[in-house]
Amino acid sequence: MGIRKVNYERCTGCATCVEECPMDVIRLDRSINKDEMPPCQAACPAGMSMRDYIYLVVQRRFEEAAALVRNTLVLPGVTGRVCFHPCEEDCARRKVDEAVNIRSLERFVTDYALESAPGPVPKLHNEKIAVVGSGPCGLAAASELARKGYPVTVFEALPVLGGMLRAGIPEYRLPRDVLEREIDSVIELGVKTLTSTPVCDLESLFATGYKAVLLAIGAAKSRNLAIPGEDATGVAYGLDFLRDFNLGKGSRLEGKVAVIGGGNVAVDAARLALRTGASQVTIIYRRSRAEMPAIKEEVKEALAEGVRTKFLAAPVQITRENGGLCVTCTRMKLGKKGADGRRQPEPVPDSEFDITADRVIIAAGEEAEVPSKWGLKLKRGAITTDPTTLATSRRGVFAGGDAVTGPGYVIQAIASGKKAAAGINCYLRGEQPGFEEARRVNKPPLKGVDKKARNTAAHLGIAERRNQAEVEAGFSPEMALKEADRCMACGSKAFIKYLRDCMTCFLCEIDCPEEAIYVSPERERRKPLPW
Numbered sequence: 208m209g210i211r212k213v214n215y216e217r218c219t220g221c222a223t224c225v226e227e228c229p230m231d232v233i234r235l236d237r238s239i240n241k242d243e244m245p246p247c248q249a250a251c252p253a254g255m256s257m258r259d260y261i262y263l264v265v266q267r268r269f270e271e272a273a274a275l276v277r278n279t280l281v282l283p284g285v286t287g288r289v290c291f292h293p294c295e296e297d298c299a300r301r302k303v304d305e306a307v308n309i310r311s312l313e314r315f316v317t318d319y320a321l322e323s324a325p326g327p328v329p330k331l332h333n334e335k336i337a338v339v340g341s342g343p344c345g346l347a348a349a350s351e352l353a354r355k356g357y358p359v360t361v362f363e364a365l366p367v368l369g370g371m372l373r374a375g376i377p378e379y380r381l382p383r384d385v386l387e388r389e390i391d392s393v394i395e396l397g398v399k400t401l402t403s404t405p406v407c408d409l410e411s412l413f414a415t416g417y418k419a420v421l422l423a424i425g426a427a428k429s430r431n432l433a434i435p436g437e438d439a440t441g442v443a444y445g446l447d448f449l450r451d452f453n454l455g456k457g458s459r460l461e462g463k464v465a466v467i468g469g470g471n472v473a474v475d476a477a478r479l480a481l482r483t484g485a486s487q488v489t490i491i492y493r494r495s496r497a498e499m500p501a502i503k504e505e506v507k508e509a510l511a512e513g514v515r516t517k518f519l520a521a522p523v524q525i526t527r528e529n530g531g532l533c534v535t536c537t538r539m540k541l542g543k544k545g546a547d548g549r550r551q552p553e554p555v556p557d558s559e560f561d562i563t564a565d566r567v568i569i570a571a572g573e574e575a576e577v578p579s580k581w582g583l584k585l586k587r588g589a590i591t592t593d594p595t596t597l598a599t600s601r602r603g604v605f606a607g608g609d610a611v612t613g614p615g616y617v618i619q620a621i622a623s624g625k626k627a628a629a630g631i632n633c634y635l636r637g638e639q640p641g642f643e644e645a646r647r648v649n650k651p652p653l654k655g656v657d658k659k660a661r662n663t664a665a666h667l668g669i670a671e672r673r674n675q676a677e678v679e680a681g682f683s684p685e686m687a688l689k690e691a692d693r694c695m696a697c698g699s700k701a702f703i704k705y706l707r708d709c710m711t712c713f714l715c716e717i718d719c720p721e722e723a724i725y726v727s728p729e730r731e732r733r734k735p736l737p738w
Contacts (some may be wrong), residue, residue, distance in 0.1 A: 212724070212725040213700070213723060213724055213725075214723045214724075214725070217721045217722065217723035218700045218721060218723040218724075221695070221696075221720060221721075222696060222699075223715075223718050223719060223720060224714075224715035224718070224719055224724055227714040227715055227718050228714065228715055229710070229712060229714070230709060230710050230712075232709050233715060243646060243647045243648065243649040243698045244256075244646045244647075244648060244649060244698060245257070245258045245299070245648075245649055245696075245697035245698050246297040246298065246299050246648050246649065246650075246697060247294035247295070247297060247298050247299075247307075247309060247697075248294070249297065249646075249648045250293040250294050250296060250297035251293065251294045251618070252293070252618050252619045252621075252622035253279070253280055253618055253621050253622040253625060254279070254622070255276070255279050255280050255294070255313075256275075256279065257294055257307075257309050257312075257313075257694075258694065258696050258697060258698070258699065259275055260272040260273075260275045260276050260312075260313075260316060261307070261309075261312055261691045261694045261696075262691075262694070262696060262699070263275065263316075264312060264315075264316060264687055264688065264691040265688065265691045265692060265694070267684075267688070269315075269316055269319045269320055269684070269687075270319075270320040272316040272320075273316040273317055273319065273320030274320070276313060276316055276317060277317075277392070280621065281346060281347045281350040281351070281389075281392075281393060281621060281624075281625075282343060282346060282347070282372075282389045282393075282617075282621060283313055283314075283316075283317040283389075284314065284317045284318065284385045284386075284388060284389045285343070285372060285381060285385065285386065285389050285617060286310075286313065286617060286618055286621070287310055287311070287313040287314025287315075287317050287318075288310075288314055288380060288381055288385070288679070289376060289380055289381055289502075289617055290310050290313075290616070290617060290618045291502045291616045291618070292309060292310045293618075294309050294310075295307065295308070295309050295310065299649075299650070299651050299653070299695060299697050300656075300693060300694070300695055302653055303653055303656050303658060304658045304659065304660070304661070305660075305661040306661070307661075307690065307691075307693050307694050308661055308662060308663060308690050311662075311663070311664055311681070311682050311687075311690065312682065312687060312690060312691060314681050314682070315681055315682040315684075315686075315687040316687075318681050319684070319687075321388070326395055326396075327395060327396060327397045328353055328354055328356060328396050328397055329356065330356055330357070330358055330397070331355070331356025331357075332355070332356050332357050332358075332635070333358075334357060334358075334418040334419065334635045335357075335358050335359075335360065335416050335417045335418060336352055336357050336358070336359045336360070336417060336418065336419045336420070336421070336631060336635075337359075337360055337362060337406075337412045337417040337419070337420045337421070338352075338359060338360070338361045338362065338420075338421045338423060339362050339406045339420065339421065339422050339423060339424055340361075340362070340363065340370055340422065340423035340424045340425060340608075340610075341361050341362075341363040341365075341368040341369060341370050341390075341400065341402075341423075342369070342370025342371050342372060342423060342425045342608065342609075342620060343370070343371075343372060343608070343617045343618075343620040343621045343624065344423035344425070344607045344608030344609070344610075344620040344621065344623050344624040344627070345361055345370065345421065345423030345608070345624065346361070346370075346389075346390065346393050346621075346624070347620070347621040347622075347623075347624025347625055347628070348421050348423060348607065348624035348625070348627045348628045348631075349361050349393055349396075349398045349624075350393045350396060350398070350624075351624065351625050351628035351629070352628045352631065352632070353393075353396035353397050353398050354396060355628070355632055357632075357635075358397075358399075359397075359398045359399065360398075360399040360400070360401060360417075361398060361399070361400045361401065362401050362404045362405075362406050363400065363401065363402045363403075363404065364403070364404065364405035364406075365402065365403070365454070366402050366403045366454075367402060367454070368390050368400055368402060369386055369390060370423075370425055370427075371425050371427065372386055372617070373386060373453060373454075374427075374446075374449065374450040374453050374454060375446065375449050375450065375453070375472065375475070376449075376453075376475065377449065377452070377453065377475050377478065377479045377482075377675065378453070378675040378677075379478070379479075379482065379672070379674075379675050379676060379677055379678050380475070380505075380677070380678070382677050407578065407580070408580065409581055409582075409601070409604060413603065418603065418635060419603050419604075419605065419631045419634060419635060420603060420604050420605065421605045421606065421607065421624075421627050421628075421631060422581075422590065422599070422604065422605070422606040422607075422610060423606070423607055423608050423610065423620075423624065423627075424575055424576070424577075424608075424610045425575065425608055425609045425610060425620075426573040426574050426575045426609035426610060426613060426614045427446060427573065427575070427576060428446070428573060428574050428575065428576045429444035429445055429446045429447065429569065429570070429571075429572075429573055430571055430572040430573060430574055431444075431569070431571075432467065432522060432569060432571055434522055434523055434524055434525065435524045435525070435526075436524055436525030436526050436527075437525055437569060439525055439526070439527050439532065440527065441527070441531075441532050441565065441566050441567060442525060442532070442566075442567045442568075442569065443566070443567070443568050443569070444568070444569050444570070445466070445468065445472040445473060445475075445476045445568055445569060445570025446472060446570075446573060448476050448479075448480075448568050449472065449475060449476055449479065452479060452483065457483065459483050459484040460480055460483045460484045460485045460565075460566055461484055461485070461486070461565060462485065462486055462487075462531075462564075462565030462566070463485070463486060463487040463488075463489070463563065463564045463565050463566075464477075464480045464485040464487070464488045464489070464564060464565065464566045464567070464568060465488075465489050465491055465532075465534050465562055465564035465566070465567045465568070466480070466488060466489070466490045466491065466567075466568045466570060467490075467491045467492075467522055467534075467567065467568070467569045467570060467571055468490070468491075468492065468569065468570035468571045468572070469490070469492035469493075469494060469498070469499040469500060469501060470499070470500045470501050470570065470572070470614065471500070471501045471502060471505065471616075472570040472573065472614075473490060473492070473501065473568075473570035473571075474490070474499075474501040474502075474505045474506055474509050474514075475505070476568045476570050477490050477509055477514045477568075478505075478508070478509050478512060478514065480566075480568070481512055481513065481514065481672075481673075482672065482673055482674060482675065485566070487515065488513070488514045488515065489514070489515040489516065489517055489562065489564070490509070490514060490515070490516045490517070491517045491520050491521075491522060491534065491536060491562065492516065492517070492518050492519075492520070493519065493520065493521040493539050493552040494518065494519065494539070494541065494549065494550070494552050495518050495519060495541065496516070496518055498541075498549050498550065502616075508666075508678065511669060512669055512672055513669075517536070517562065519538060519539045519540065519541070519552070520536040520537070520538060520539060520560075521536060521537055521539050521552065521554065522534050522535065522536050523535050523536065523537050523559070525567060528563075531563055531564065531565050532563070532564045532565065532566070532567050533561050533562070533563055533564075534561065534562045534563075534564060534567060535559055535560075535561050536559065536560055536561070536562060537554045537555065537558055537559050537560075538554070538555040538558035538559075538560070539552040539553060539554055539555060540552070540553050540555055541553070572614065573609070573613075573614045574588045574589070574613070574614075575588060575589060575590065575609065575610040577590060577610070581601075581604075582600075582601060583599050583600055583601060583604070583606075584599065584600035589610065589611055589612065589613055590606040590610050590611050591611075592605070592606050592607070592611050593630070595630070595640050596626075596627075596629075596630030596633060596634070596640050597611070597623070597626055597627040597630045598630055598634065603634070605627050605630055605631055605634075606627070607620070607623035607624055607626065607627040608620040608623045608624065611623065649697045649698035650697075651695050651697040651698070655720055656695065659692070659693045661690070661693070662682070662686050662689050662690040662693075664679055664680045664681055664682055664686070665679075665680045666678055666679050666680070667679075667680075711726060713726050
């Protein structure tokens with residue numbers, strides 16, 4: 208007697224059998240369906256297998272879930288707070304009700320199991336590697352290379368580590384103790400760090416024994432608008448404004464502030480301006496809200512906090528008037544789609560109007576600062592690299608993150624750092640880069656899936672958001688369990704474990720919605736199966 212067979216072609220991984228088994232002999236197995244991956248994992252730039260760690264959460268194996276996350280992803284405490292979560296956009300459950308709150312679950316397991324970070328890794332190779340920049344790309348690459356046994360040194364021009372994670376993202380989104388903890392987890396691998404050490408000459412690195420260099424310098428230079436008056440007193444650039452405040456050099460604001468731009472820097476600057484004394488903040492953006500590249504949740508929170516908006520408006524001039532500033536704008540309309548897939552803004556003739564402000568913050572885009580003496584091939588200001596290895600035009604020099612792609616998201620920079628580390632390893636070992644075979648994205652059956660409300664963490668009340676306190680709270684274990692239970696484990700299959708313990712209660716067979724489990728040939732079946 209006992210379970211005789213599982214029809215894996217029928218099994219959808221719904222976990223009904225797992226839940227119903229009183230002897231705990233049935234599990235879900237990700238390895239049976241290796242040619243397919245869940246849509247959430249396919250959407251993640253870093254390839255995180257959310258399904259696997261969420262399944263561990265369901266089983267209350269929080270420490271194991273955290274270890275699995277950290278084994279795949281560096282800085283999960285950061286991405287669990289600031290990621291733009293493309294995984295949720297592609298979550299299959301969206302076709303039933305709402306996406307699984309994957310980002311909050313990642314944050315939960317990381318915060319819950321603080322001791323899950325790995326310790327030092329023994330050095331297996333002698334080739335020293337220099338990583339220039341300690342932002343998400345640089346830290347990800349340093350972590351990957353240290354895990355492979357390389358001696359790695361990170362060079363940071365700022366007096367503190369973290370790059371734009373520290374200098375660009377406000378503390379109310381990313382608490383500094385969390386960032387410190389995540390950076391420490393990289394250093395504990397054996398990575399050396401040098402702050403206040405800008406790299407001006409690549410040749411000096413090779414001359415001091417480094418065999419490979421990764422440029423992870425980010426896009427830390429604000430683009431100007433090229434309009435009259437943007438150099439007037441009272442006008443600042445978004446990155447400079449954020450960097451000064453985040454590094455303790457900023458002063459409080461007063462009066463009305465106008466922020467020009469629609470990206471994350473613009474939204475962060477607007478919300479920070481409110482927290483530093485501004486009485487009114489207005490975002491001026493040349494497209495509509497739907498076209499804003501900023502993370503949607505951050506835009507929503509900004510509006511809830513009182514940030515005003517003036518969409519379809521483009522500044523054409525800034526002038527000083529009566530001790531303040533006047534931003535002259537022209538109204539815009541959206542025309543045909545451009546190369547980036549967004550409709551291009553076009554000026555409306557004779558539509559100029561003025562917006563008065565005491566301070567103006569320009570956040571109209573960012574770019575990398577690449578010294579000409581580095582001798583690298585560039586394209587529109589970005590470093591040109593091999594798409595597979597991220598090698599630059601100079602032998603032994605690699606580049607990744609925003610310096611290559613332009614301004615992007617943290618998780619994209621982390622993925623780029625991982626790719627660069629793989630390219631450097633192949634270069635130093637004299638190996639050809641491997642190519643991962645494309646896998647089909649699993650499309651789980653949705654028939655019979657019950658609707659379950661999405662769980663969201665608590666947020667600080669609007670009246671309390673006048674300091675740097677973290678706005679969003681984390682999940683409690685109970686909330687995490689409830690939300691993890693909404694995951695449909697796309698692509699998983701059932702398999703039998705501890706067959707000797709099966710008591711042949713038939714619950715798995717009776718309750719299987721796909722009739723994929725066959726318990727005993729002696730038992731009279733409810734109806735014949737086709738297999």
